[in-house]
Amino acid sequence: MQNSEALALAATLLAAAGDLTQRINDGVVARGFEARPAWGFAFARLAPDGATVTELAGHLGVTKQAASQLVDEIVRKGYAERRPHPADARARLVVLTERGWACTRAAEEAAAEAVRAWVDVLGEGEVRALRERLGRIAPYGPIRPAW
Amino acid sequence: MQNSEALALAATLLAAAGDLTQRINDGVVARGFEARPAWGFAFARLAPDGATVTELAGHLGVTKQAASQLVDEIVRKGYAERRPHPADARARLVVLTERGWACTRAAEEAAAEAVRAWVDVLGEGEVRALRERLGRIAPYGPIRPAW
DNA sequence: AAATATAGTCAAGCTGCTTGACCATTTACG
């Protein structure tokens, strides 16, 4: 593979990721929520059982101060709340409110809608294959802006 | 495809794009250049015959003021220079210097190196297929941070 | 029980972007 091809692959990957992120966020906003792109991925981490600020920071690939600010914001807007952590008095468990769950579902719907456009082009099998391949490359890296 | 899968696909795509971008930038820095991730993609646009600030802005998906600032920076650091545009006295053609070309080649090498890790996991054919599929999804969108 | 590590917050600062205003040139049109 030529060097220039590798850079083109990177560019295409970034373009696809940016496009998808934009579409998801647009879809979430269209469903009546006031959200930033990062929120969807924060919510995905909070969804099952909540998370601490530090865990969230790791997931998003930012400092805990930045994660704390993000939590401030989603708490202020009513998507989550801070509770005392059941097992550690230093920590606080951030959990989604009902509104937070609704927004999470909206993000999932919007993502499905955006991906559907891909399925129309590539077919379901190819999209699955795409996901499977990407999963083998970047299994569990932090979810953060590309630069 | 379930909604939650679609969001997971988005997350994986972002993780892969972020990982690759990081690796490329690290590689460029390791080769002795002082560069930001966006520069590589700016250089790729400038490489063949130069470009105007406005064209660059479109390519990167930012305002022309932001593109102009980026050009200021790469000019100050000796990677490019502004020349009068041959056909339009309002415009200025931004072209790479020799140092700019060297940095571009370094970015391509670093990208190839990063992609090589993917080839080791997936095999050459799969990586090509990946690129081909992504190309059909996001043919020529702006190259910009995911959020 | 003393030392060290960890969860979280407050405060200040920086970077890269945006919006708004403006000038110079080019293009469109009456």
Place this chain on the structure above:
DNA sequence: CGTAAATGGTCAAGCAGCTTGACTATATTT
């Protein structure tokens, strides 16, 4: 043609989201 509108570029100011640094409170280690 000549004038109005569009376009390329820059300057200036402001801002959002992040970082580093400092600090408190609780937990863990020795």
